[in-house]
Each structure stands twice: as structure tokens, then as C-alpha cells.
Amino acid sequence: MDDSKLTVRAVERALDILLCFTDSSDLSLTEISQRVGLHKSTVHRLLASLEVKGFILRDPASEKYKLGFRVWELSANLTQSDDPALILLPEMERLRDQIGETVSLYVRDGMERVRVQAVQSNQAIRRVAPIGARLPLYVGASSKILVAFAGDEVQQQLLADSSWPQGLDRAAFVAQLAEARTLGLATSVEEREPGAAAFSAPILNHAHRLVAALAVSGPANRLTPDMMKEHAPLLMEAARRMGTMVK
Incomplete structure (x- = not known):
């Protein structure tokens, strides 16, 4: 059966409204409406229901919405023994202290990568890495690792994906994937963002x-x-150690 037929639209x-807050702490009704592509009246009704259940809070002064305490109650019950984002945090902090730059953990979700954990650099000028951010798989050091070690099927799906940017050399990308598999390491310099660089290894x-x-x-x-x-x-070496800590 088509999975889409099993879902409930409301x-x-x-x-979708809750996911609007992955990269924003507070949003107005108009901003939420624009992000989810729904009429304000529909969004207002959904927000009212979420507010009653404690998942959303509304500030009467600013008339903006933010996540409610029920979200934090749910997160407190995450199974820490199975969650790599929590298990690996001490090792990520150790690596940050060794190198002095921001350390992030990414997983693949379809044709995107998601930052599930991050430890920010202590330096004044640094790369800020918000947790929950979604980024494309066709660019960046972590993307190369996630695709290179995911298997040929994922690679072929990505190369054929309609979101592949015009002008981005597929052959060069495939060569970079082969290099990443051989070295166990991938790098990027100003590929996704001007002035930023990164290097990544598989766990x-x-x-x-x-x-x-x-x-x-x-x-x-x-960098x-x-x-x-x-x-x-x-x-x-940090990635190797982390690999011994997860299932």
C-alpha cells in the first residue's frame, strides 16, 4: 500500500509547523504560514491545538510562537544508549579541543544530510553549525562521505536526482567519491559556502x-x-573510536 495513503493530513x-522551528527560535503566524505553504487561518487553528497540548507557546507581547515545554519533555526520554548524537558528544568535544574548530555529526536522510549533533568552536571567528540543519548531498565534505560509503544505489539516485545543479560536474564528483572511499577522508573548500572549509571521515x-x-x-x-x-x-582516529561505541 502507498505510504501516502496511510498519513493524516492534519x-x-x-x-510541518513544528519542523519550522529547527532553525528559528520564534516565528510569527505569517512566517509560519509562508514556510508551510498554508493559509493563515489553517495555520492559526493548528497552532491553537499545539498550544493547548503544550508543544507551542505564544508570546502575547510579540505575537510570536516558539516551542513549548512538551518538546523538551519528549527529548528528555530519548534512549541515550542508542542515540549516536548523545553517545558521541564527549568524543566530539575532545576533537574540538584538539583541533580548535567546530565539529559536526551528519546522517543521510534521503537525498539530504542532516546535522544531528554539533560542538561549536571556542574561537571568536568560527563556523556556527545549527543542529537539525538540512543540506544537499551533492556538495561538501560530509556529503561525499555519506554518499561514498552508502553504496552504489544511493550514488546513482543522487546523480539522477532532479535537484542536481546545472554546471556541477558529475564525473568529478564520482572521482571524489572514489577518493573518499580509498582514503577514508573527504575535504571541501568553499564548495557550499564562500569562506568556509571542512574535512570529514566516516564513522x-x-x-x-x-x-x-x-x-x-x-x-x-x-582551515x-x-x-x-x-x-x-x-x-x-576520533571516527574510529566512535565506531566502536555505536551499533
């Missing part, structure tokens, strides 16, 4: 199955190719 819309579990991509990112003038090469052993 539930989907309510969840593989006991069965040698990809769990996530571990990445270090920072300003390109500080130079030579600097990434120098710190690559630290990143790869």
Missing part, C-alpha cells in the same frame, strides 16, 4: 556499516588544505 501539517560500526559522517569545519583562511592534512589523523 497531523502532517502540524508536524563505521563493528559490522563496517556507515553510522554517520564526522566533520570538522571552519574559516577557509584558517587550509595543509592544516586539514595535518589534522586528518586526529579526525580519522
